[in-house]
Amino acid sequence: MRHTIGFYGAGNMAQAMIAGLLNAGFYQKEEIYVYNHRYEPTLKKVEEEYEVRAISEEKTLFEQTDLIIFAVKPAVLTQVLPQIKKYLTKEHLLISVAAGVSIRQIAALTGPQxxxxxxxxTPATIQQAMSSISPNELVPSEQTQFVVEVFNSFGKAKVVSEEVIDAVVGVSGSAPAYVYLFIEALADGAVSEGLARADAYEFAAQAVLGAAKMVAETGKHPGELKDEVTSPKGTTIAAVKALEENNFRADVMKAVEAAAKKNHEMSKDT
Ligand SMILES: NC(=O)c1ccc[n+]([C@@H]2O[C@H](COP(=O)([O-])OP(=O)(O)OC[C@H]3O[C@@H](n4cnc5c(N)ncnc54)[C@H](OP(=O)(O)O)[C@@H]3O)[C@@H](O)[C@H]2O)c1
Incomplete structure (x- = not known):
């Protein structure tokens, strides 16, 4: 069954998803409804840029659509759910992208839904997101599959149990930031060795993109790919040794754990 789609919130995440749906041809612009708590500047921009249906009444969003993506900050989500509860029917499928707000917390504010x-x-903005999808027990499997296709339209999506969502935040949700640090550091190293700054970012970004694609597209273990490029007494093994001496892998693992822990703590606070 095809769902009518609506967004509650029109910020960065909503815009990335709207762009993805339109670029993929998954929905036509007149089929997408977007509600925001005020028209200017965000909703106006979205209406002008994507030509979707901008609406200013919450009630209209829930009357016109049955699949609603909440793309607001976690504190806003818990504030608005009690006020929109009166518009919900059992047909509505609610999707939250808010960090740190559990399904149990949402259900406590909406009732069984x-x-x-x-x-x-954030790579959703260039249609390269990695998204996890965790349904509650009331969502039929064909509707979960539909939502996977919606999220696939702006990247890649996978169904996982909500229990592992802290790990997902650590490994993909927050990960673009650590990869940006890595790219910046690669480029700084190259600049230190004499490469022009702009060239250094271009070389570093393409090296990371290419390596990521090697993992994703060959299906080979990352260790095997590393072995293939480290020749005896060569340059690459010298660099790998320098990273290992400075606990590179342990540091990255700690970063993932820190993001996961923070997400877990946020779920307890909201
Ligand atoms: N950005 C990411 O990397 C990322 C990744 C994964 C998940 N998320 C989640 O996505 C959600 C949205 O993030 P975002 O980056 O899209 O945020 P954002 O750009 O700040 O957008 C937030 C939206 O909420 C609206 N809003 C603000 N205050 C409101 C209120 N009191 N009542 C109703 N609506 C209100 C904003 O409208 P105005 O602009 O008009 O104020 C805007 O449309 C967050 O929960 C975040 O955890 C984000």
Missing amino acids: KIIRAMPN
């Missing part, structure tokens, strides 16, 4: 918690990341 079909709920999916999704965790995309």
Whole structure:
């Protein structure tokens, strides 16, 4: 069954998803409804740029659509759910992309409802998101599959149990930031060795993109790919040794754990 789609919130995440749906041809612009708590500047921009249906009444969003993606900050989500509860029917499928707000917390504010918690990341803006999809027990499997296709339209999506969502935040939700640090550091190293700054970013970014594609597209273990490029007494093994001496892998693992821990703590606070 095809769902009518609506967004509650029109910020960065909503815009990334709207762009993805339109670029993929998954929905036509007149089929997408977007509500925001005020028209200017965000909703106006979205209406002008994407030519979707901008609406200013919450009630209209829930009358016109049955699949609603909440793309507001976690504190806003818990504030608005009690006020929109009166518009909900059992047909509505609610999707939250808010960090740190559990399905149980959402259901406590809406009552029994079909709920999916999704965790995309910012490369959604260029249709390269990695998203997790966690449905509650009320969501039929064909509707979960539909939502996976919606999220696939702006990247890649996978169904996981909500229990592992903290790990997802650590490995993909927050990960673009650590990869940016890595790219910046690679480029700084190259600049230190004499490469022009702009060239250094271009070389570093393409090296990371290419390596990521090697992992994703060959299906080979990352260790095997590393072995293939480290020749005896060569340059690459010298660099790998320098990283290992400075606990590179342990540091990255700690970063993932820190993001996961923070997400877990946020779920307890909201
Ligand atoms: N950005 C990411 O990397 C990322 C990744 C995964 C998940 N998320 C989640 O996505 C959600 C949205 O993030 P975002 O980056 O899209 O945020 P954002 O750009 O700040 O957008 C937030 C939206 O909420 C609206 N809003 C603000 N205050 C409101 C209120 N009191 N009542 C109703 N609506 C209100 C904003 O409208 P105005 O602009 O008009 O104020 C805007 O449309 C967050 O929960 C975040 O955890 C984000």
